[in-house]
Amino acid sequence: MNQPGRRRFVAGLAGAIALVSRAARAQTDQLDPMVWVFTRGVPVQKGRVKLELPLLADNGNSVPLTVTVDSPMSATDYVKSIHLFSEKNPVRDMARFYLGPRGGRAKVVTRVRLAGTQTVTAIAALSDGSFWWDSAHVQVTLSACMDES
Amino acid sequence: MSARIRVVPAPAKRGEVVEVSILIQHDMETGYRRDDEGRVIPRDCINLLTCRYNGVEVFRADLSSGISANPYLQFYTVAVASGELEFSWIDDLSVQGAARAGIAVSE
Numbered sequence: 001m002n003q004p005g006r007r008r009f010v011a012g013l014a015g016a017i018a019l020v021s022r023a024a025r026a027q028t029d030q031l032d033p034m035v036w037v038f039t040r041g042v043p044v045q046k047g048r049v050k051l052e053l054p055l056l057a058d059n060g061n062s063v064p065l066t067v068t069v070d071s072p073m074s075a076t077d078y079v080k081s082i083h084l085f086s087e088k089n090p091v092r093d094m095a096r097f098y099l100g101p102r103g104g105r106a107k108v109v110t111r112v113r114l115a116g117t118q119t120v121t122a123i124a125a126l127s128d129g130s131f132w133w134d135s136a137h138v139q140v141t142l143s144a145c146m147d148e149s
Numbered sequence: 150m151s152a153r154i155r156v157v158p159a160p161a162k163r164g165e166v167v168e169v170s171i172l173i174q175h176d177m178e179t180g181y182r183r184d185d186e187g188r189v190i191p192r193d194c195i196n197l198l199t200c201r202y203n204g205v206e207v208f209r210a211d212l213s214s215g216i217s218a219n220p221y222l223q224f225y226t227v228a229v230a231s232g233e234l235e236f237s238w239i240d241d242l243s244v245q246g247a248a249r250a251g252i253a254v255s256e
Contacts, residue, residue: 062217086215090181094215102207102226104166109223113179113215144179 034093035123038083039131044123049082049134051122060114060144069106069124069132073099079106080125087118094120101127113144152236152248160253161228169200169208170223171236173246179214195220195240202252203232228254 035044052066069079078101084094097108106124114120121135152173161167173195180192192214200208207226231254237247 084215089215090179091213091215094213096211097224098209099224100207102202102205102229103224104227105225107223107225109170109221111217111221113177113217 032085034085038123038125042129042131044131044133046133048126048132049122049124051120051134051136053120053136053138055137056139056141057114058141060116060140060142062111063114063138063140064109065112065120066107066109067097067122067124067134069126071106071126073101073103073106075101076127078103078127080127082106082108082122082124084112085121085123086112086114087120089113089115089118114138114140116140116143152246154234154236154248154250156234156250156252160231160255163228163230163254163256165228166225167228167252168223168225169234170221171198171200171248172219172221173198173238173248174219175240175246177212177214177216177218177220181214191242193241195238195246198222198236198238200224200226201235201237202226203230204235228252230254 048070050068053063057063067082071077071079079099082097086092086094094112099106117140119135119137121133123131123133125131152171155170157168175195176193177195178190178193182190184190194214195212198210198212199206208224210222212220232252233249234252235249237245239245
């Protein structure tokens with residue numbers, strides 16, 4: 001086997017994968033296994049979802065989060081679920097909310113833990129099979145989870 | 150485990166969208182903290198919460214340690230008939246909890 005040739009090929013392959021994943025990262029981590037399990041490779045479009053988090057959180061143990069999806073919530077056109085993904089938490093799959101046509105309004109409010117300054121992403125699955133996303137960056141002064149105190 | 154539930158507006162008109170909030174008393178232990186003797190405190194989070202409106206599921210959530218201690222959730226549902234909202238949840242130690250609140254619907 002031609003060693004340098006193989007090495008060049010492997011290096012090129014790694015580079016290509018890195019390039020592809022960077023391009024994907026720009027549009028909500030298409031290749032991220034966690035997102036993939038949810039979307040099954042269906043493209044995730046930007047918009048319709050609005051994720052609201054404070055720009056600055058003093059304490060990562062309790063950060064108010066509001067996620068709203070622009071949907072009529074009728075019997076034929078509604079939001080099926082909303083998934084929250086964290087960039088840096090040890091458990092990245094933060095929460096999944098399952099709504100339905102009985103929901104009336106596609107909005108969920110909760111409080112989350114954030115282990116450090118990061119971007120939180122919300123992906124909504126609609127009844128027509130499309131996926132929409134939004135993200136918000138939060139500066140966390142005192143992070144949650146990781147402290148040993 | 151106790152919980153507080155709020156439904157606004159009460160009473161609601163039929164067909165109106167009501168806001169439902171629930172606050173559950175639970176540590177949502179992450180499994181990353183240690184006690185005074187250095188032992189890891191085992192992970193214990195509510196991992197599933199469901200809300201049934203007169204027996205029909207209207208909201209369900211898979212939660213994790215990424216949700217704050219004493220989890221608070223607020224969502225919406227259409228007021229269809231007077232009755233009851235039944236919440237039930239289960240945590241990583243298989244401890245189940247439940248809470249219910251009446252929902253009043255006027256014509």
